[in-house]
Amino acid sequence: MIEIKTFYFNELRECCYIVWDQTKECVIIDPGCQTDNELGRLDTFMRDNLLKPVKILLTHGHFDHVMGLENVATKWDLPIYMHLNDMDQIKRAVQYCAMFGWEIKEITHEITGIKDGETITFGASKLKVLHTPGHTQGGVCFYNKEQKVLFSGDTLFEGSIGRTDHPGGNYDQLMDSIYKKLRGLPLDTQVLPGHGEPTTIGTELKSNPFLQPY
Numbered sequence: 001m002i003e004i005k006t007f008y009f010n011e012l013r014e015c016c017y018i019v020w021d022q023t024k025e026c027v028i029i030d031p032g033c034q035t036d037n038e039l040g041r042l043d044t045f046m047r048d049n050l051l052k053p054v055k056i057l058l059t060h061g062h063f064d065h066v067m068g069l070e071n072v073a074t075k076w077d078l079p080i081y082m083h084l085n086d087m088d089q090i091k092r093a094v095q096y097c098a099m100f101g102w103e104i105k106e107i108t109h110e111i112t113g114i115k116d117g118e119t120i121t122f123g124a125s126k127l128k129v130l131h132t133p134g135h136t137q138g139g140v141c142f143y144n145k146e147q148k149v150l151f152s153g154d155t156l157f158e159g160s161i162g163r164t165d166h167p168g169g170n171y172d173q174l175m176d177s178i179y180k181k182l183r184g185l186p187l188d189t190q191v192l193p194g195h196g197e198p199t200t201i202g203t204e205l206k207s208n209p210f211l212q213p214y
């Protein structure tokens with residue numbers, strides 16, 4: 001039985017998710033914590049709930065999702081998992097933040113590549129990797145089949161989809177990803193996106209303007 005805590009981090013209010021089960025092992029999805037205060041909130045939550053972080057999972061390599069990556073990986077000595085098509089995004093994230101004077105540490109930890117269909121485990125739980133390129137080339141969603149929960153990154157939002165006008169973005173490819181990988185999920189699948197509020201697959205198929213049949 002997985003449990004989930006949402007943190008909204010940095011100026012872009014990126015959603016960082018902590019996912020754990022009865023074993024108390026947890027994964028940290030998209031550690032976008034920018035300040036010491038945000039990192040402190042994450043630390044306090046781990047301590048208060050006696051959680052043991054075991055992995056960092058990235059839905060993609062955009063700066064707002066990886067601002068705390070180096071700090072979090074170092075603090076808990078965690079392996080990092082991401083689709084390797086986003087390695088250029090990680091490099092760009094550091095340059096981009098420097099340009100705006102935002103704090104981000106150069107990523108020195110090794111990043112392990114993940115592929116479509118792969119299963120990531122923690123505690124007694126599983127998350128399946130769904131490669132959903134289009135917002136970025138290495139964009140993925142993480143799906144827990146047992147409890148029907150989808151961490152959709154910046155692929156699918158409540159009432160919207162990820163933007164495709166940044167480097168690595170491709171609108172047709174994003175729509176293709178959503179139709180091929182997400183549309184067939186159970187309608188009551190909870191969707192936890194990279195920004196904004198939670199939704200469900202059924203709600204989005206019914207009312208998301210980007211997903212309506214022509």
Ligand SMILES: [Zn+2]
Pocket residue numbers: 060062135154
């Ligand atoms: Zn993004």
